[in-house]
Amino acid sequence: MGMSRRQFLQGGALTAAGIALSGTPSEANADAPVTRIKGLKASTTICPYCAVGCGLLVHTKDGKIVNIEGDPKHPINQGALCSKGSSLYQVAVNDRRLQKIMYRAPGSDTFVEKNWDWAMDRIALRMKETRDKTFKATELNKKDNKEYVVNRTDGMAFFGGAGLDNEECYLWSKFARAMGVGQLEHQARL
Amino acid sequence: MTNHWIDLKNSDSIFIIGCNPAENHPISFKWIEEAMDSGGKLIVVDPRYTRSASKADMYAQVRPGTDIAFLGGMINYALQNNQIHEEYVREYTNATFLVGETYDFKDGMFCSFDDQEKTYDLKSWAYESGTDGNPKRDLSMKNPRSVYQLLKKHYSRYDVDMVCSITGTKKEDYLKVAKNFCATGRPDKAGTILYAMGITQSTHGTQNVRAVAMLQMLLGNIGIAGGGVNALRGESNVQGSSDYGLLFHLLPGYLKSPEFDNTDLKAYVEKWTPKTKDSKSANWLGNTPKYITSMLKAWYGDNATAANDFCYSYLPKRMGNYAYGKIMEKMGKGELEGLVCMGMNPAVGGPDSGNARTALGKLKWLVTVDLWETETSIFWKRPGVNPKDIQTEVFMLPAASSVEKEGSISNSGRWAQWRYKAVEPVGKSMSDLWIIDQFYKRMKNLYTKDKGVFPEPITKLSWNYGNGHEPDVHLVAKEINGSFTKDMTIIDKDKTLEFKAGDPVPMFKHLQADGSTSCGCWIYSGSYTKEGNQMARRDDSDPTGLGMFPKWSWCWPVNRRIIYNRASVNPAGEPFNPKRIVIAWDATEKKWKGDIPDGPWPPMKDDKEGKYPFIMLPEGHARLYALDMKDGPFPEHYEPVESPARNLMSKVQNSPAVKIPKNVSSDLAKFPFIGTTYRMTEHWQTGGMTRSLPWLNELVPDMFVEMSDTLARLKGIKKGDKVRVTTERGTIEAVALITSRLKPFNVEGKMIEQIGMPWHFGYAGLSTGDSANLLTPTVGCINTGIPEFKAFLCNLEKGGNKA
Numbered sequence: 003m004g005m006s007r008r009q010f011l012q013g014g015a016l017t018a019a020g021i022a023l024s025g026t027p028s029e030a031n032a033d034a035p036v037t038r039i040k041g042l043k044a045s046t047t048i049c050p051y052c053a054v055g056c057g058l059l060v061h062t063k064d065g066k067i068v069n070i071e072g073d074p075k076h077p078i079n080q081g082a083l084c085s086k087g088s089s090l091y092q093v094a095v096n097d098r099r100l101q102k103i104m105y106r107a108p109g110s111d112t113f114v115e116k117n118w119d120w121a122m123d124r125i126a127l128r129m130k131e132t133r134d135k136t137f138k139a140t141e142l143n144k145k146d147n148k149e150y151v152v153n154r155t156d157g158m159a160f161f162g163g164a165g166l167d168n169e170e171c172y173l174w175s176k177f178a179r180a181m182g183v184g185q186l187e188h189q190a191r192l
Numbered sequence: 193m194t195n196h197w198i199d200l201k202n203s204d205s206i207f208i209i210g211c212n213p214a215e216n217h218p219i220s221f222k223w224i225e226e227a228m229d230s231g232g233k234l235i236v237v238d239p240r241y242t243r244s245a246s247k248a249d250m251y252a253q254v255r256p257g258t259d260i261a262f263l264g265g266m267i268n269y270a271l272q273n274n275q276i277h278e279e280y281v282r283e284y285t286n287a288t289f290l291v292g293e294t295y296d297f298k299d300g301m302f303c304s305f306d307d308q309e310k311t312y313d314l315k316s317w318a319y320e321s322g323t324d325g326n327p328k329r330d331l332s333m334k335n336p337r338s339v340y341q342l343l344k345k346h347y348s349r350y351d352v353d354m355v356c357s358i359t360g361t362k363k364e365d366y367l368k369v370a371k372n373f374c375a376t377g378r379p380d381k382a383g384t385i386l387y388a389m390g391i392t393q394s395t396h397g398t399q400n401v402r403a404v405a406m407l408q409m410l411l412g413n414i415g416i417a418g419g420g421v422n423a424l425r426g427e428s429n430v431q432g433s434s435d436y437g438l439l440f441h442l443l444p445g446y447l448k449s450p451e452f453d454n455t456d457l458k459a460y461v462e463k464w465t466p467k468t469k470d471s472k473s474a475n476w477l478g479n480t481p482k483y484i485t486s487m488l489k490a491w492y493g494d495n496a497t498a499a500n501d502f503c504y505s506y507l508p509k510r511m512g513n514y515a516y517g518k519i520m521e522k523m524g525k526g527e528l529e530g531l532v533c534m535g536m537n538p539a540v541g542g543p544d545s546g547n548a549r550t551a552l553g554k555l556k557w558l559v560t561v562d563l564w565e566t567e568t569s570i571f572w573k574r575p576g577v578n579p580k581d582i583q584t585e586v587f588m589l590p591a592a593s594s595v596e597k598e599g600s601i602s603n604s605g606r607w608a609q610w611r612y613k614a615v616e617p618v619g620k621s622m623s624d625l626w627i628i629d630q631f632y633k634r635m636k637n638l639y640t641k642d643k644g645v646f647p648e649p650i651t652k653l654s655w656n657y658g659n660g661h662e663p664d665v666h667l668v669a670k671e672i673n674g675s676f677t678k679d680m681t682i683i684d685k686d687k688t689l690e691f692k693a694g695d696p697v698p699m700f701k702h703l704q705a706d707g708s709t710s711c712g713c714w715i716y717s718g719s720y721t722k723e724g725n726q727m728a729r730r731d732d733s734d735p736t737g738l739g740m741f742p743k744w745s746w747c748w749p750v751n752r753r754i755i756y757n758r759a760s761v762n763p764a765g766e767p768f769n770p771k772r773i774v775i776a777w778d779a780t781e782k783k784w785k786g787d788i789p790d791g792p793w794p795p796m797k798d799d800k801e802g803k804y805p806f807i808m809l810p811e812g813h814a815r816l817y818a819l820d821m822k823d824g825p826f827p828e829h830y831e832p833v834e835s836p837a838r839n840l841m842s843k844v845q846n847s848p849a850v851k852i853p854k855n856v857s858s859d860l861a862k863f864p865f866i867g868t869t870y871r872m873t874e875h876w877q878t879g880g881m882t883r884s885l886p887w888l889n890e891l892v893p894d895m896f897v898e899m900s901d902t903l904a905r906l907k908g909i910k911k912g913d914k915v916r917v918t919t920e921r922g923t924i925e926a927v928a929l930i931t932s933r934l935k936p937f938n939v940e941g942k943m944i945e946q947i948g949m950p951w952h953f954g955y956a957g958l959s960t961g962d963s964a965n966l967l968t969p970t971v972g973c974i975n976t977g978i979p980e981f982k983a984f985l986c987n988l989e990k991g992g993n994k995a
Contacts, residue, residue, distance in 0.1 A: 045612040046730075048601055050594040051876050053425035054197055054219045055603025060595050060614035067595065067615055077732050077741045078197050078603075084218035085874050085891060092885040093593050094615070098958060099563055099884075100590035101619020106572060111579040113588065118620065118630070121587055126634035128557045128585070130644060132529040137645040141511050143452060150452040153646060154508040159519045162534030162561075163433035165881075167599030168608060169668040170624040171429070171436035172712055174534060175444055176491055177632050180653045182508045182646070184449070185528075188438040189877075190430050191516040191977055192393075192541060 159185035195420035196605025198739035201226040202418030210390025214243035252365040257832030257983035263403035265355030268347040275374040277412025287340035300842025325469040360937035379768035382418030398975035399827035415759030432602035440514035444713035457504040466810040473812035481705040489710035493654030506649035515977035524551035539567035540878035543979040545965040567954040592617035610728035673720035674711025758805035765795030832983035863985035875952035883957035895953040895961025914992030924962035
């Protein structure tokens with residue numbers, strides 16, 4: 003059977019990362035599994051890409067990630083990963099990751115670095131201003147011409163969540179509704 | 193998914209329509225191939241010859257947006273050829289129910305349509321009620337007003353020739369698919385249907401899903417191992433984010449968010465608690481008062497009392513529709529001041545993203561929380577705009593990645609799996625949990641200090657997640673699971689259960705409507721109990737051999753791996769398929785064995801305590817005939833809003849309840865080709881998580897447009913040429929990819945070409961390219977608002993933008 007360029011590259015990328023191509027570590031490859039991970043700490047994780055929910059092992063040394071590979075014990079993927087899952091290492095270790103809090107003033111052509119306190123305080127002020135200004139205590143229903151209590155903040159919207167953890171989604175939901183935000187939406191609508 | 197990934201191995205026939213798992217859920221193919229190794233057949237129905245199709249036993253081409261015709265034809269085939277699972281249909285679906293005299297369907301229209309409002313009067317489709325208040329039934333299913341007969345009549349119009357002339361499918365391919373899949377109507381056979389956005393992203397998306405579900409009901413394929421209605425969810429936790437209610441119409445656990453006329457908790461409960469007079473119906477959502485009250489207790493703690501309606505008045509009440517598209521429309525009009533995007537990228541991910549980008553510039557402030565610079569966070573310096581003209585204040589906050597924090601995510605099979613923190617977040621990035629916690633704490637400070645409008649919903653919110661720098665995620669998980677707020681004694685049949693205040697609730701069965709329990713999300717009750725964090729379990733034993741792995745992680749509801757599993761047995765509790773037993777009733781021990789059953793009651797046949805299997809509906813029977821769809825009780829074929837074909841099924845071209853926006857066009861002189869969007873293995877969503885990864889960019893470096901050999905020849909385009917694609921919304925440039933995977937469709941004897949493109953590209957990241965969503969229309973499904981990304985009209989020209 004011929005190999006496409008895509009498959010070839012995929013294999014290359016996997017080997018380069020030192021990732022087991024198949025099955026359990028004992029069948030992996032010339033990388034003897036025991037020596038390969040000797041002295042490393044391992045923890046389990048679940049892939050952040052599609053919703054199959056494949057398991058991975060994250061290997062660290064001195065607080066740094068040195069390797070990520072499929073979890074052979076995981077019943078769904080049994081150690082296997084697709085090209086995205088195999089690349090999780092490059093999400094964790096990537097100089098393009100945002101590392102700073104950045105702020106862009108109205109009309110400015112550049113971001114400037116800020117600290118968390120500054121940014122969070124200012125965001126809170128913006129949220130409060132918008133909430134106080136656009137809060138709708140009641141709303142007229144045109145069908146029966148009656149005013150109803152709605153207690154809703156109409157001037158802002160909250161988006162997102164499909165990449166958050168469940169506990170984060172829960173607090174996001176709780177916070178949004180406490181803020182009176184009706185316009186809470188995310189990727190599931192698309 | 194009603195079932196889960198590993199369960200695919202139990203299938204005799206796997207029918208893929210509107211998804212491409214080999215490409216987008218690659219590891220799922222491990223289990224599809226395992227089914228094939230055991231003799232199962234793989235069917236792929238898709239406009240394109242996909243990676244999944246290349247592995248299939250049967251492939252049938254279908255024109256984008258004609259799925260109801262395809263599936264309706266299969267419903268007709270199963271009925272005409274007596275392929276249905278008759279006992280299942282009679283006992284477990286509403287086939288035997290009688291429909292009221294007002295219901296009618298004529299010339300492509302259901303009855304009671306208001307032409308001005310473009311709405312149907314759903315009341316005119318109600319069941320006919322008997323004197324006992326229950327719907328009337330005819331177990332012989334011969335009554336012409338029975339759902340069975342109405343269904344048969346409705347789909348008799350979907351004969352193979354009619355269907356194939358609509359879908360463009362070759363008749364022999366169609367018949368092969370219908371014959372193979374409908375053969376799973378036997379009790380000892382299992383067929384599963386897998387779908388994703390090819391089904392949902394349509395102006396009749398919900399009806400597409402219904403057509404899938406109805407075919408499965410007729411074949412007796414829901415509730416069984418190797419069966420089910422399986423939506424393959426596309427993001428690692430889009431299941432969880434939906435479960436936790438991040439949609440305008442929902443609260444956690446699919447409780448409805450209150451509407452303006454649910455003026456107090458009593459009115460809310462009255463509106464959203466389904467009722468039944470049938471003692472055999474479990475009507476599980478009859479427990480709604482317990483779930484909403486427990487949620488309010490989790491949110492407002494001791495401040496929530498019976499005397500103050502458990503702080504119900506603090507919840508915002510909706511009036512109208514705030515679906516994504518509506519919000520973007522409002523933003524475009526400058527009616528929105530602020531937007532927070534948690535890992536979402538509307539500059540690329542939504543329809544008509546050119547207008548979305550302009551709309552972002554009308555905001556006063558924008559907060560993005562992401563791992564990367566995204567098109568949304570840098571929209572103000574995107575190509576072609578002058579930042580000076582954009583007055584939006586932008587905060588770009590760095591978020592921790594999945595290996596830099598702890599918590600759970602839920603996969604498509606509803607398994608909530610725990611992830612651990614391997615390392616500290618990079619640079620100054622922080623977890624989303626910390627960021628949300630800071631939002632809240634700072635808002636609370638401001639509203640405590642400076643007052644402001646209606647501060648109580650914020651200042652009285654219960655928010656106790658420890659005193660650490662980072663909120664304690666375990667405390668959040670425990671709040672979600674729920675606990676008793678006072679000492680309780682619960683009599684559960686012959687057992688007396690004692691609980692102390694603060695004890696975790698073992699499962700949602702024990703939640704109360706009087707404030708004595710709190711629970712953040714009832715469907716996750718049982719996930720973090722006295723026995724510890726169930727989501728972190730790693731026991732890989734599989735006692736049934738069916739791949740349910742009951743002690744690996746935890747799955748909602750109550751760790752039930754296959755939902756509606758009471759439909760896998762006959763009314764006496766005996767498995768339909770003795771070779772793949774999901775649950776079975778042990779008459780001597782008087783209990784179910786196997787998976788966690790859909791409720792503890794004895795089999796349906798038991799006169800006193802037996803219950804119908806479809807416990808989430810008040811009538812307890814799966815709906816072949818729906819009562820609550822805005823566009824009809826039966827799925828009916830209509831063309832996509834932009835279509836090269838006239839509707840051959842009726843004179844009604846598009847779904848009549850859908851309001852058609854101005855910027856669509858079916859002018860074939862301007863836009864002669866069908867356009868469709870899709871995803872690929874090497875990239876993901878709007879590309880934020882992939883286009884900055886060198887390994888993935890090496891595999892797929894450029895935005896491309898797929899076209900057939902015939903179209904390329906017609907336009908004089910060669911592989912690798914730059915081309916332009918144009919729709920009524922915009923133009924993009926991309927690299928031409930010429931392939932025999934795409935073939936034109938036969939539309940009324942004329943061959944109409946299709947163009948396919950991924951939607952992963954944008955102007956941020958390491959590899960950049962034009963966004964396919966600059967082309968897509970904003971019009972969406974009337975029931976969900978999900979846009980019609982999969983079927984639109986476009987033109988293709990040789991040469992790039994600068995040509």
